[in-house]
Amino acid sequence: MTLEEKVAQLLSVPVEALVEGKRLSREKAGELLKHGIGEVTRVSGSRLGLKPREAARLVNEIQRFLVEETRLGIPAIIHEESLSGLMAPTATNFPQSIGLASTWDPELVYRVASEIRRQALLVGARQCLAPVLDVCRDPRWGRTEETYGEDPYLVAAMGVAYVRGLQSDDLSRGVIATPKHFAAHGFPEGGRNIAQVHVGVRELREVFLYPFEAAVKEGGALSVMAAYHEIDGVPCHTNYWLLTEVLRGEWGFRGFVVSDYFAIRQLITVHRVAGDELEAAIQALEAGVDVELPGADCYKRLMNAVREGVISERAVEEAAAKVLRAKYLLGLFENPYVDEAAVPESLDSREARELALEAARKSIVLLKNDGVLPLNRDKLRAIAVIGPNAAEGRALLGDYTYTAHLALEELAVEAVSILEG
Template identity: 55%
Template sequence: MAKTLIYPYQDAALPVEQRVGDLLRRMTLEEKVAQLGSRWIYEIADERGLNREWAQQRIAHGLGQVTRLAGGSSLGPIETAKLANQIQKFLIEETRLGIPALIHDECCSGFLANGATNFPQIIGVASTWAPELVEAMTRVIRRQMRAVGVHHGLAPVLDIARDPRWGRTEETFGEDPYLTTVMGLAYIRGLQGDDWSEGVMATGKHFVGYSAAEGGLNWAPAHITARELREVYLAPFEAAVRVARLASIMPAYHEIDGEPCSSSRRLMTDILRDEWGFEGLVVSDYMAIDQLRNYHKLARDKAHAAHLALGAGMDVELPSVDAYGQSLLEAVVAGDIPMEWIDRSVRRILTLKFAFGLFESPYVDPDAVSAVFDTEEQRNLAREIARKSLVLLKNEGNLLPLPKTLASIAVIGPNADS
């Protein structure tokens, strides 16, 4: 049965701050902690759609986020939209307070989903030197994500890549802080849009210096001087927050000067919020909170890892409920973690859920999905970006332009016959 009682938080005419305050006051501890976590799509859905038994076991108190609705399944766009509606219907009609879930997916060089437009890798997009193309690209990504019920994109990557040994260089805008800043701002503008109720939350990552890892090794410590950190690595993030109103940030896996980014109050609170005025969500990289225990060896157990992360300013745990689950609940009950920390993060989560239109528009129209997937206009844009991304390093023997008298040209690769 749909809820018929009207509480202040359900009244769209009231200011968001008032609605959030009313809803927060009505929530139990279990319902609040549920907002701090996420569930993989395959934890609550199977090949037939939403698995009600799993849902009743795992999201009965609500849910903060759904992880990889499209990217974690093989569904096409229309089926993805239908599954999104099933999840939101369960949360709205069968949990006590009816709070919809944010749904996140990857979208670095296109919405990572079956049937979505595939754009060039971001290092290639950067080679166009055309921020207007970046913004046009992310407008396409925004329309496709929102059409199937996704509200949160885990991009752009704002890392400054200066070590070719690092394995994620292709996700970045390259080695220059200014170019990365300009392209990053365009990316965020296109994805979030002017009206957030129709936009997709952008996520600046990886905060910060992830690409400067020792030896180019993923997760390895970074050795960055204070001035270089400010002028090179923090600069694109600061602009994203101050200029583009970035909605979310993801701290990096690694550590700087012995301090893991995922437990750094200096980064997540002192610089990000107090200095720059960031008002959005800080979301963990996948499994990063428990890595404070099993990788960095800083936390003695999951509850301690949750204490370190939440206290430093980490609002949301991705991709699934772990450190921010039962161990966090028990730590709050025992008085080891202040309720104030829980309320602080839940308030931020609810504020963004209202801002991005989840309460007024929780459902999508599956019949309208096809119109925004794989259109001629989208393919032409992807082709234009690909053409302008090409960089000629050396024209040895005047090989280019190719003569029209050539009998054949070899086209090699997985998409050669596409």
């Protein structure tokens, strides 16, 4: 492999940069994919609003270009979000993680993740950026709903079940799980997202690292996402001790580490530990971040870094090897394509909705009753439904559903409000 081809495996590209309308632009692909690419960011979960068959067709167009029009013919990993269901139009919406945790049922989480895998495979997604294994110890944090709660053992049990369900026993028919945000993201100063985390090593290991260790050792997670914040002044994306000594050295992790979206650039703009994109790329790669998401703003400069002698080509090779190994385990070299004829009009199904309903029912927690419930229909004349979101179905959707995450005006799914229900 040439240096350009090795670096390309560490890069990603948003699907919007590759298309004209809803189809692959050969001109854009020729520029952005000429040396190959590690990952393509969110085809089904993009703002293109693709129906399942349109998404599958576009994935095939991208993979066919990479296989037939590049020197080495290496397919890409297509990644999506899947915290409470595949983040795509027509996909099933499951309860948020905090709701699934309230079921105390890892086997149910396994079945939910298995159904997410089925839907992801239909549209060519082979990596999902989930589960969230942040142990939340501050309810002021606005992303509490994404977590399995405050107990590290419960978070670990649910996380392992999710990883196993998503990846399956045979990764050639599975989807890579990406536990995030590594690590201690759920314990920010003042409950503010991305704020500094101040924690001692013992508490860090016993509480916040424990679920990730279980996901790696017991679940076999093949990818991990680094977190935005700093731990005691050291950004997670430059933390060699965390990403290499602990994750790989102590736990034996053999997968690849991805950046959180735009987090490597934040080494310049937020953490101010790097002066430019080149410095940020070098710091992240040397710490143990293998792939930059969602684009290649910083890592595309690694070619110059090697040529100028400020980083070794060996460092690039080691990271590229991890990505290539994952592609091999996924079976992408044998078959990178989706069977478009098998893709339904809707990813959702009756069985999936029944599973979502089961999960929702089991997630309900009755904190206090005092003999009020169940209500007596014969004596009931009216029920007051109070609050600004009482008639808003959108409010029931998690922040990683397609509608909510992209802040769309129209709902991508039918959502029944509390008042309507």
